Amino acid sequence: MIGLSDPSRQFQSLQDELLRDFEAFIGGGAYIMGERVASLETRFAEKIGTLEAIGVANGTDALIVTLDALGIGEGDEVITTPFTFFATAEAISRRGATPVFVDVDPVTYNIDPARIEDAITPKTRAIMPVHLFGLPADMDSIGSLARKNGLLVIEDACQAFGAQLRGRPVGSFGHAACFSFFPTKNLGTMGDGGMISTSDPELAATIRRLRHHGSPKKYYHDTIGYNSRLDELHAMILLAAMNHIDEWNERRRALADRYRAALGELSDLDLPTEPEGARGVYHLYCIGSDDRASLLSALRQAGVQTGVYYPCPLHLQQAYRGLGYRPGDLPVAERLSERLFAVPLHPFLSDSEQDHIVSVFLKHRRSI
Numbered sequence: 055m056i057g058l059s060d061p062s063r064q065f066q067s068l069q070d071e072l073l074r075d076f077e078a079f080i081g082g083g084a085y086i087m088g089e090r091v092a093s094l095e096t097r098f099a100e101k102i103g104t105l106e107a108i109g110v111a112n113g114t115d116a117l118i119v120t121l122d123a124l125g126i127g128e129g130d131e132v133i134t135t136p137f138t139f140f141a142t143a144e145a146i147s148r149r150g151a152t153p154v155f156v157d158v159d160p161v162t163y164n165i166d167p168a169r170i171e172d173a174i175t176p177k178t179r180a181i182m183p184v185h186l187f188g189l190p191a192d193m194d195s196i197g198s199l200a201r202k203n204g205l206l207v208i209e210d211a212c213q214a215f216g217a218q219l220r221g222r223p224v225g226s227f228g229h230a231a232c233f234s235f236f237p238t239k240n241l242g243t244m245g246d247g248g249m250i251s252t253s254d255p256e257l258a259a260t261i262r263r264l265r266h267h268g269s270p271k272k273y274y275h276d277t278i279g280y281n282s283r284l285d286e287l288h289a290m291i292l293l294a295a296m297n298h299i300d301e302w303n304e305r306r307r308a309l310a311d312r313y314r315a316a317l318g319e320l321s322d323l324d325l326p327t328e329p330e331g332a333r334g335v336y337h338l339y340c341i342g343s344d345d346r347a348s349l350l351s352a353l354r355q356a357g358v359q360t361g362v363y364y365p366c367p368l369h370l371q372q373a374y375r376g377l378g379y380r381p382g383d384l385p386v387a388e389r390l391s392e393r394l395f396a397v398p399l400h401p402f403l404s405d406s407e408q409d410h411i412v413s414v415f416l417k418h419r420r421s422i
């Protein structure tokens with residue numbers, strides 16, 4: 055089976071380096087909030103182009119802690135996309151705030167800025183765009199809407215480490231941005247981890263306190279916080295991965311180009327595209343087709359793993375039935391949920407594996 059992603063190949067490529075580091079780690083004695091987390095935070099902030107980066111336990115916590123640090127909670131509304139992983143909206147709800155879903159652009163699959171203004175109410179505090187599948191959201195339009203309406207911008211960059219807009223990394227556009235190190239993410243670890251980037255020193259200090267029980271000083275607590283720290287062990291793995299992430303993201307882009315070259319002629323397929331100035335990192339390579347079910351079964355039979363991202367938009371999730379959305383309310387997201395599916399794309403996918411995947415599409419095309 056050719057996997058959608060293959061983190062084990064990625065970590066095996068780091069094996070010698072990691073085993074050496076692990077020996078030092080065992081004897082080092084610092085397992086929580088040590089020098090590895092500090093140096094990862096420094097490198098991360100440099101890479102994203104923010105003043106600060108703060109490690110947390112996972113991407114979901116990154117979102118929750120950021121919302122908390124910005125004072126967003128009960129009675130507030132946060133505008134976001136219905137076409138994303140559940141955690142984006144879950145974090146808003148976990149804070150007691152209300153997610154307000156705005157439909158997405160049919161080409162980029164990211165939140166459609168032209169529809170945001172209609173969703174703004176006196177309760178709106180923030181816009182939370184997602185750089186879906188590694189493609190930057192339209193941060194220029196979102197930024198000017200936010201400035202005009204006095205709103206905060208929190209980027210959900212969990213799928214997009216290394217993506218750029220006009221040469222500027224995502225994660226540096228909003229007041230803060232949240233990243234996940236879940237194993238299958240572009241920059242992943244062998245477990246859970248997350249990071250928050252911001253150039254606001256005061257916000258960074260609040261987040262640092264919150265992630266560690268609201269504590270500025272050992273056994274003194276300013277506020278009710280969280281136990282949401284990034285482990286030294288994961289920082290160690292991520293420091294090794296950071297040495298290769300640019301090369302891995304380049305390989306992802308090269309594979310996306312190869313898919314486009316091979317499948318671009320098939321007019322019944324929607325392939326990912328990059329708007330002018332955007333450089334995606336292809337966390338997932340999602341193709342749209344009216345014929346999804348039969349393509350999925352042909353791929354499965356040929357030993358190719360696929361996935362549907364996402365089969366149910368968030369406004370129609372059972373958990374959000376209380377918000378009162380109905381089918382048809384956000385038609386673009388709903389249509390995408392019926393058409394899109396992911397095919398394997400990861401830095402260690404070989405050209406010949408990809409050629410095999412492509413051949414399934416070509417054969418399927420000839421057979422209809």
Ligand SMILES: *Cc1c(COP(=O)(O)O)cnc(C)c1O
Pocket residue numbers: 112113114115138139141142184210212213233234235236246247248
């Ligand atoms: C993965 C992901 C998250 C959550 O990250 P975890 O580390 O799994 O908690 C949030 N938002 C998006 C868009 C994601 O893809």
